[in-house]
Amino acid sequence: xxxxxxxxxxxxxxxxxxxxxxxxxxxxxxxxxxxxxxxxxxxxxxxxxxxxxxxxxxxxxxxxxxxxxxxxxxxxxxxxxxxxxxxxxxxxxxxxxxxxxxxxxxxxxxxxxxxxxxxxxxxxxxxxxxxxxxxxxxxxxxxxxxxxxxxxxxxxxxxxxxxxxxxxxxxxxxxxxxxxxxxxxxxxxxxxxxxxxxxxxxxxxxxxxxxxxxxxxxxxxxxxxxxxxxxxxxxxxxxxxxxxxxxxxxxxxxxxxxxxxxxxxxxxxxxxxxxxxxxxxxxxxxxxxxxxxxxxxxxxxxxxxxxxxxxxxxxxxxxxxxxxxxxxxxxxxxxxxxxxxxxxxxxxxxxxxxxxxxxxxxxx
Amino acid sequence: xxxxxxxxxxxxxxxxxxxxxxxxxxxxxxxxxxxxxxxxxxxxxxxxxxxxxxxxxxxxxxxxxxxxxxxxxxxxxxxxxxxxxxxxxxxxxxxxxxxxxxxxxxxxxxxxxxxxxxxxxxxxxxxxxxxxxxxxxxxxxxxxxxxxxxxxxxxxxxxxxxxxxxxxxxxxxxxxxxxxxxxxxxxxxxxxxxxxxxxxxxxxxxxxxxxxxxxxxxxxxxxxxxxxxxxxxxxxxxxxxxxxxxxxxxxxxxxxxxxxxxxxxxxxxxxxxxxxxxxxxxxxxxxxxxxxxxxxxxxxxxxxxxxxxxxxxxxxxxxxxxxxxxxxxxxxxxxxxxxxxxxxxxxxxxxxxxxxxxxxxxxxx
Numbered sequence: 079x080x081x082x083x084x085x086x087x088x089x090x091x092x093x094x095x096x097x098x099x100x101x102x103x104x105x106x107x108x109x110x111x112x113x114x115x116x117x118x119x120x121x122x123x124x125x126x127x128x129x130x131x132x133x134x135x136x137x138x139x140x141x142x143x144x145x146x147x148x149x150x151x152x153x154x155x156x157x158x159x160x161x162x163x164x165x166x167x168x169x170x171x172x173x174x175x176x177x178x179x180x181x182x183x184x185x186x187x188x189x190x191x192x193x194x195x196x197x198x199x200x201x202x203x204x205x206x207x208x209x210x211x212x213x214x215x216x217x218x219x220x221x222x223x224x225x226x227x228x229x230x231x232x233x234x235x236x237x238x239x240x241x242x243x244x245x246x247x248x249x250x251x252x253x254x255x256x257x258x259x260x261x262x263x264x265x266x267x268x269x270x271x272x273x274x275x276x277x278x279x280x281x282x283x284x285x286x287x288x289x290x291x292x293x294x295x296x297x298x299x300x301x302x303x304x305x306x307x308x309x310x311x312x313x314x315x316x317x318x319x320x321x322x323x324x325x326x327x328x329x330x331x332x333x334x335x336x337x338x339x340x341x342x343x344x345x346x347x348x349x350x351x352x353x354x355x356x357x358x359x360x361x362x363x364x365x366x367x368x369x370x371x372x373x374x375x376x377x378x379x380x381x382x383x384x385x386x387x388x389x390x391x392x393x394x395x396x397x398x399x400x401x402x403x404x405x406x407x408x409x410x411x412x413x414x415x416x417x418x419x420x421x422x423x424x425x426x427x428x429x430x431x432x433x434x435x436x437x438x439x440x441x442x
Numbered sequence: 443x444x445x446x447x448x449x450x451x452x453x454x455x456x457x458x459x460x461x462x463x464x465x466x467x468x469x470x471x472x473x474x475x476x477x478x479x480x481x482x483x484x485x486x487x488x489x490x491x492x493x494x495x496x497x498x499x500x501x502x503x504x505x506x507x508x509x510x511x512x513x514x515x516x517x518x519x520x521x522x523x524x525x526x527x528x529x530x531x532x533x534x535x536x537x538x539x540x541x542x543x544x545x546x547x548x549x550x551x552x553x554x555x556x557x558x559x560x561x562x563x564x565x566x567x568x569x570x571x572x573x574x575x576x577x578x579x580x581x582x583x584x585x586x587x588x589x590x591x592x593x594x595x596x597x598x599x600x601x602x603x604x605x606x607x608x609x610x611x612x613x614x615x616x617x618x619x620x621x622x623x624x625x626x627x628x629x630x631x632x633x634x635x636x637x638x639x640x641x642x643x644x645x646x647x648x649x650x651x652x653x654x655x656x657x658x659x660x661x662x663x664x665x666x667x668x669x670x671x672x673x674x675x676x677x678x679x680x681x682x683x684x685x686x687x688x689x690x691x692x693x694x695x696x697x698x699x700x701x702x703x704x705x706x707x708x709x710x711x712x713x714x715x716x717x718x719x720x721x722x723x724x725x726x727x728x729x730x731x732x733x734x735x736x737x738x739x740x741x742x743x744x745x746x747x748x749x750x751x752x753x754x755x756x757x758x759x760x761x762x763x764x765x766x767x768x769x770x771x772x773x774x775x776x777x778x779x780x781x782x783x784x785x786x787x788x789x790x791x792x793x794x795x796x797x798x799x800x801x802x803x804x805x806x807x
Contacts, residue, residue: 189563202463209456247626247766248619251776315619317567320560331568331615339536339566 087286089219091295092226093354094273098299099229100351101270102306103325103344104181109407111262113319114250116311121263122303125271128264129296132274135422140281142429148278148422149369155428161370163421167275168366170417171359172383174272177405179203179387180395182352188398189323190345197392203353204384210357211364211380215283218357225350232343237305239334240313248315262407267303269411272359274418279362360384476503480531483508484593486578487518487555488544494555496521497582499593501537507589510582518558535564539597541571541614542578542633548646548653552628553621559614567615570600573646573653575634584635591640599642600631607675607691608662609642621651624783625768627756629665632656647756647764654760657752664745664752667694667713668765676720679740684733685723689741689803692716700771702778708794709767713745716802734803741801749797757795761787 107113136148143151148167152160182203183196192199210218253260281288310318310328318324329344363383368376395401486497493516499508511528515521525533547555559565574581584591603609612630620628627648634643645657645665657665666672672694680686694715701708719737756762768786772779782789 191563198463202460205456205459205463209452212452247623247769247773249773251773254776314615316622317560317615317618320618320622327567330566 083216084283084285085216085219085280087284087288087291089222090280090284090288091291093219093222093358094276094295095299095302096222096225096229096351097273097276097355097358098271099302100178100348100355101267102303103348103351104185104323105263105266105307106322106324107319108402109266110259111266112255112259113316114254114259115307115318115324116250116252117254117257117259118263118307119304120252120260121267122300122307124260124264125267125303126296126300128268129271130293132268132271132419133277133292135419135426136274136278136281139278139422139426139429142426143282145282147280147282147365148425149366151429152425153369155425155432163425164366164369166421167279167417168363168379168383170275170413171272171363171366172386173413174270174275174410175356175359175383175387176390176395177401177410178352178355180391180401180405182348183391183396184398184401185323185326185348189326197388200388200391203349204356204388207353207356207360208380208384210353211360212377215280215358215361218354218361221357222354225354229347229350232347235334236329236332236340236343237309239332239337239340240309240328243331244309244312245315246312248312250311250316265407265411269407269414271414271418272355274414276358276362278422279365356387478531480525480529480533482522482533482535482538484540484542484582484596485518485522485538486542486544486574486582487547488577488579489546489550490514492516494518494521495579497579498522498525499582499590508592510590512579512582518555519562535562536566538566538569539593540600541569542574542581542596543572544574544577544579545653546577548573548648551651552617552648553651556614556617560618565614567618568613570597571612571614571617571630572596572600572633572642573630575632575643580635581633581640584638584640586639596633596640599633599640602642603666603671603674605674606659607672607694608659608666610645610662610665610671620764620766621648623769625763625770625772625779625786626766627654627762627764629657629764645764647760647762649760649762654762655755657755660748661752661755664749665764667715667745668696668698668711668749670695672715677717677741677744679737679744681733681736681740683736687719687723687733687737687740688721689717689737690720692718692804698765698767698770700767700774702771702775705778706793707771707775707778707782707789709796711749711795711797713749713797713799714802715741715745715800716804717741718804738801738803741803742799745801746797746799749799753795753797757790757793761790763790767793 105115105118107115110118139148139151149160149164152163156163179200183200186192186196186199210221306325310324313328313331314321314324317327321327326341326344329341330339332340360380360383364376364380367379395404481501482498483501484499488495493514495512495514496518498511500511501508511525513521513524515524522533541556541559543552543555556571559569560567581591600609600611603611610629610631617628617630620626628651629645629647631642632644632646633640636643644659645662647654647657663672663675672691675691677689677691678686679689694713696711696713699710701710756764763786772783
């Protein structure tokens with residue numbers, strides 16, 4: 079039984095896994111740096127290794143102050159200036175969700191060409207996500223358990239039906255055009271790893287065997303990426319490099335008896351992952367704003383964040399060119415690394431310095 | 443109590459918001475009714491002087507037979523858009539079963555005709571592709587009795603290779619992979635009109651995206667067996683002691699072993715087939731067992747001869763590689779391939795190829 083206000087390690091990393099799934103679903107040759115998507119299997123392995131290292135600042139912070147989240151620690155370390163860190167994180171969560179949502183909208187406009195206006199779908203998604211954020215972390219974590227079952231069933235069905243479409247001649251040798259694409263793929267995965275920023279907030283609210291679950295999550299995620307990439311490449315072949323959403327095209331080829339063209343599974347899994355990511359990030363935005371201006375301001379921030387996302391993604395972020403310029407890897411990667419890795423290091427060093435200073439004063 | 447009231451308010455707001463969203467979704471667009479849709483099931487494309495002629499079979503919900511429409515345009519999609527002007531209905535391409543391209547399209551180069559089927563969001567990459575011996579219009583306007591040859595029938599013909607052992611099946615995605623992938627030449631089945639009936643008569647092989655040659659059914663069988671797609675078909679041989687013997691192929695496969703010796707590639711191909719006797723001119727079943735060694739030898743000899751002729755025609759004469767030998771060399775001898783891929787067509791004219799055939803007659807029927 080979890081303590082009130084706390085989630086289990088299993089729930090935390092279920093949430094982590096599902097929010098990372100959308101990273102894989104939206105990979106294409108433009109963002110991956112080349113048409114040999116197979117090299118992303120090596121990127122997944124590099125990403126696995128880097129994940130184990132880059133999480134260390136957040137882990138050391140948690141080990142030092144197991145009951146305090148990042149904002150509380152930064153408040154202790156920097157005093158009132160710690161509020162700036164809260165603002166930075168709130169801005170980052172808004173930014174990264176704008177990226178994920180605008181990507182989803184572009185998909186709906188270009189690949190689905192839905193009769194329903196895309197903004198209506200975004201509003202629906204954000205209303206549900208905001209509701210989840212209002213209910214809190216425990217509700218989001220419990221929902222992730224159900225979603226995992228649905229998503230896993232859908233993805234397994236898809237992969238099993240696609241087994242017959244795999245062709246040996248569709249594969250190209252790894253590193254065929256050199257290591258450039260592997261590097262680009264690794265940077266792409268890192269840039270989309272908003273979970274580095276989420277973890278320092280959630281670790282104090284989690285109980286259970288964290289190290290074990292974290293390792294299990296990482297390996298599971300890496301294996302999932304590799305299986306998806308191999309299936310995409312084996313099914314689509316060189317055509318994968320020509321597609322905007324190759325995983326979607328792959329799903330359109332899946333068939334099993336009367337079940338044909340299972341691209342709806344792809345859309346469903348994406349929506350589920352996006353809902354969880356958005357709900358969690360809106361919740362974290364409310365934590366950041368609450369830290370500065372109180373609980374009511376935090377609640378308002380959920381609505382404000384949702385409105386900003388809808389408005390932003392349907393106005394200046396409605397164009398593919400703008401999305402590519404604003405959310406290019408040259409922007410997202412520094413944002414994620416600074417917020418997710420560098421800031422925790424700075425806070426950790428500041429806290430250590432503060433502790434030493436405090437100890438010296440006490441000795442005197 | 444206060445918490446419950448708050449929760450109730452939040453739930454009520456959520457319900458109202460959901461209702462608003464559902465209402466917006468329906469009012470703003472919603473579903474297009476089936477009667478307002480043009481269910482396109484087959485598309486035929488012919489090159490014209492000033493663009494393309496597109497022949498389309500459209501399925502109507504109230505009728506069992508497709509309706510034929512023909513439109514001209516500068517490009518395929520431009521022509522298809524003109525269908526909307528005639529009927530006011532919104533075309534639905536996702537149920538399209540076949541694409542038939544006229545011979546002239548093949549001779550000019552297929553890339554700009556098929557780009558629509560790979561790029562357009564609604565077009566499915568799994569649609570079957572065919573090359574017409576004459577024009578696609580001929581195929582689509584042909585009536586057998588009172589009815590057009592339906593796209594379902596044409597799609598079924600394309601999958602007949604599972605039974606007849608020589609019809610190849612090419613989807614749009616397969617063609618583009620063979621075109622864009624290194625070390626392969628694309629191919630697709632050929633449709634002809636013979637005595638008022640549409641049938642598959644061979645396999646068109648392309649040099650990049652331009653039509654190069656047509657393989658006969660026997661040559662197409664070799665293509666299928668070397669690409670490990672042979673699952674049926676009949677071979678007829680004549681033995682002095684038994685007359686004509688028909689053997690049914692149960693399973694056919696090939697092991698292609700490329701090797702590089704002294705910086706020169708060579709190919710060793712071993713074809714294996716399991717067959718069984720389906721009919722002979724001699725009904726003495728007891729004699730069948732004695733036939734087997736001679737029969738296996740005769741079948742192997744016939745298949746070997748056919749393989750050598752097919753390889754001569756495709757590799758040496760046409761400098762095409764529908765078997766994907768180049769791709770296999772790319773996968774297994776990448777360093778050599780990277781140095782020599784630009785000259786692969788030249789290598790096709792001189793690469794040593796050895797073919798071994800092992801036939802097994804598993805039963806006498």
